Amino acid sequence: MxxxxxxxxxxxxxxxxxxxxxxxxxxxxxxxxxxxxxxxxxxxxxxxxxxxxxxxxxxxxxxxxxxxxxxxxxxxxxxxxxxxxxxxxxxxxxxxxxxxxxxxxxxxxxxxxxxxxxxxxxxxxxxxxxxAGSSPVLWRDQTDSVSLVAIDAPKEWVGSPVDALARAAGGRAVTLTRFGEGRIPNADTLVQAQDIVHLAVPSATVGELDEVLRRGPADV
Missing domain, CATH: 3.40.50.720 (NAD(P)-binding Rossmann-like Domain)
Structure with missing residues (x-):
């Protein structure tokens, strides 16, 4: 491009x-x-x-x-x-x-x-x-079992709990960056447009991450 x-x-x-x-x-x-x-x-x-x-x-x-x-x-x-x-x-x-x-x-x-x-x-x-579509992986552990990924908040998840998004991805939310400021999400934190969500997920699932999240919370 x-x-x-x-x-x-x-x-x-x-x-x-x-x-x-x-x-x-x-x-x-x-x-x-x-x-x-x-x-x-x-x-x-x-x-x-x-x-x-x-x-x-x-x-x-x-x-x-x-x-x-x-x-x-x-x-x-x-x-x-x-x-x-x-x-x-x-x-x-x-x-x-x-x-x-x-x-x-x-x-x-x-x-x-x-x-x-x-x-x-x-x-x-x-x-x-x-x-848009390049690998979101920021880090992998030495055994390549767990990956830390950074994803731009999918529009399908805006307004939904960050924890729900993390569960759909098969992992956990580690941090959230909003307007340039990092924070640790809690159970009440909702996804907003333009958020960057950092997730810890099984490395084997990274290739399917975009497809899984595009389904949105209704399919979880």
Whole structure:
């Protein structure tokens, strides 16, 4: 798939490098040419110098043929403007923005623009959001019996107890990340849209996880 990334800071460079290494067609935009030096020496994608919310720059980066757009520069305003241009002007559905202000992030999530905060899981969530369907496994024990997985809350489970989702997956809920903040779910915690749920599940069931959760709580 083709991915356009605005911003070549630490997160943008890490995201571009990981996507490029797994065979995706990656274009990185940054207004500072020296920023591209953060990319891996093995990076095979394309770089574009310019302002990432400028329509001509986005056109030059091939936004019309892109499957996803990530705005991960160091400025909240730039990221949101770019994300809105990508979605509203160029009609891209898979758009995500990095936001430093957690309060603003919540507002934009409710407006339908997924965001990531400046925390260690940012790159991981970006990759999962962009590639949608790649392996959710974050860790496996030495015997490969138990896996820790991170899943974006399935729409079928929004409003249902996190514990019920975990049981359907055959495991237990370990943590929940909501608007960039981690928490330990309890029996009363309900799944919300844009949550990231970390589950401990049998490794043998990981391949069927997406299909099982898509059935929703009615089939549990």
């Amino acid at each position: 083709k991915v356009v990334i605005m911003g070549c800071g630490r997160v943008g460079a890490a995201l571009a490098t990981e996507l490029d290494a797994t065979g995706h067609d990656v274009v990185v935009i940054d207004h500072e040419p020296r920023a591209f030096g953060r990319l891996s020496e093995n990076f095979t994608g394309r770089t574009v110098t310019g302002t990432g919310f400028d329509r001509d720059v986005l056109e030059g980066a091939g936004i019309r043929d892109a499957h996803a757009f990530a705005a991960v520069s160091s400025g909240d305003n730039s990221n949101i403007i770019a994300a809105r241009v990508a979605r509203e002007t160029f009609g891209l559905d898979r758009v995500i923005a990095r936001i430093y202000d957690a309060g603003r992030a919540e507002v934009y999530e409710r407006l339908g623009i997924p965001t990531v905060a400046t925390v260690p899981w940012a790159t991981g969530r970006l990759v999962r959001f962009i590639t």
